[in-house]
Each structure stands twice: as structure tokens, then as C-alpha cells.
Amino acid sequence: xxxxxxxxxxxxNLLGQREKDIYGDTTLEDINACLNxxxxxxxLEIETFQSNHEGDIVDKIGQxxxxxxxxxxxxxxxxxxxxVAIRDAVAAVELPTVxxxxxxxxAREEFRHKSLIAPVAYGQIxxxxxxxxxxxxxxIIGLIA
Ligand code: DQA
Numbered sequence: 773x774x775x776x777x778x779x780x781x782x783x784x785n786l787l788g789q790r791e792k793d794i795y796g797d798t799t800l801e802d803i804n805a806c807l808n809x810x811x812x813x814x815x816l817e818i819e820t821f822q823s824n825h826e827g828d829i830v831d832k833i834g835q836x837x838x839x840x841x842x843x844x845x846x847x848x849x850x851x852x853x854x855x856v857a858i859r860d861a862v863a864a865v866e867l868p869t870v871x872x873x874x875x876x877x878x879a880r881e882e883f884r885h886k887s888l889i890a891p892v893a894y895g896q897i898x899x900x901x902x903x904x905x906x907x908x909x910x911x912i913i914g915l916i917a
Contacts, residue, residue: 773817774842774916776909778807779829780822781849787874794875798902806902807845807909814913818845826855833861843912844869845905852877852887863892868915872908873898 780800783790788799804820811818819841823829829851836844844867851858852871862869869892876899877884890896895911897904 773815775817775819775840776811776912776916777832777836777839777841777844778804778818778820778905778909779832779844779846779848780820781829781847781851782824784847784849785822785824796874796901803902803905807905810906810909810913816913818909826851826857829855830857830861833858833865836865836867841867842916843867845872845908845912846870846889846893847872847874847905848887848889852889853883855888859888859892862889868894868912870894870908870911870915871896872904874901874904875899 784800787795788797800822807818821832833844846869848855848858848871871887871889871893878898887896894915897907900907
């Protein structure tokens with residue numbers, strides 16, 4: 773059974789209480805439960821990982837191939853716009869990686885318009901709330917089929 777690594781970046785542990793006007797009421801647990809349903813239907817295993825620490829995310833990505841993951845679904849959150857280290861980890865691991873965002877980063881503040889991850893990701897899905905994750909996972913299912 774193929775395994776997909778789902779990475780949630782900084783402050784996503786606060787979903788449900790954080791800037792609800794932008795991110796809504798959905799909690800991280802809700803998102804993970806939803807992804808688990810999609811994965812089960814597709815005969816896929818997922819592991820979810822949330823960290824507020826850049827180096828921990830870099831480590832997790834770096835180990836992903838050795839740990840047997842076939843692909844990565846990542847919401848790098850604020851690190852999207854700042855992290856050369858996460859970008860380099862995605863490039864180094866050579867696993868199909870899909871970047872997702874709950875909000876439409878291109879419709880928000882200018883500093884959010886640039887993603888350092890997008891050029892090394894297979895693609896980016898942004899602006900569909902929880903559905904960004906679902907669409908991202910569905911894209912991965914197609915990619916690794
Ligand atoms: C986010 C968008 C980022 O700009 C922001 O820093 C986040 C969440 C999103 O999912 O919309 O933390 O990645």
C-alpha cells in the first residue's frame with residue numbers, strides 16, 4: 773500500500789481558533805480526518821505531521837524516501853514565503869510534492885504572493901479551504917497510480 777506524507781507547517785495547529793475570518797472553523801483534526809477518509813477510499817496510507825519548527829520539517833522531508841513515502845502533501849504555511857531550507861529539502865528528496873494552502877495566497881498581502889516551494893513542487897493548490905488538501909491528495913493519487 774502506498775504511503776503519503778502530509779506536512780502541516782507553523783500555526784496550523786491553531787486552526788479553528790486562529791484568524792477564523794480567513795481560515796474558518798475547521799480544525800487540523802478535521803482536516804486530517806477528512807484526508808484519512810479520502811486515503812482509505814483510495815487504498816492509501818497517510819501519515820500526518822505538524823510542526824512549528826523549520827528544521828523538524830526539513831528533517832521529516834529528508835527522511836521521507838527512506839521511510840517509504842511515495843509522495844508529499846505539504847502546507848508549508850508561513851515558511852512558504854521564507855524557507856530556502858524547506859525548498860531545498862523538497863528538491864533533494866525527489867518525491868512528487870504538492871503544495872496546498874487554505875487561503876488564496878495570491879489574493880492576500882503581497883509578501884504571501886511568492887512561494888519559494890512552488891518551483892520545486894509538482895503543483896500548487898490555493899484558496900479552497902479544506903478542499904485544497906482534498907484536491908491536493910487527489911492529485912497525488914493520480915500521480916502515484
Ligand atoms: C497558509 C497561507 C500562509 O501565507 C500563512 O502563513 C499560513 C497558512 C494557508 O494555508 O492559507 O499560515 O499556508
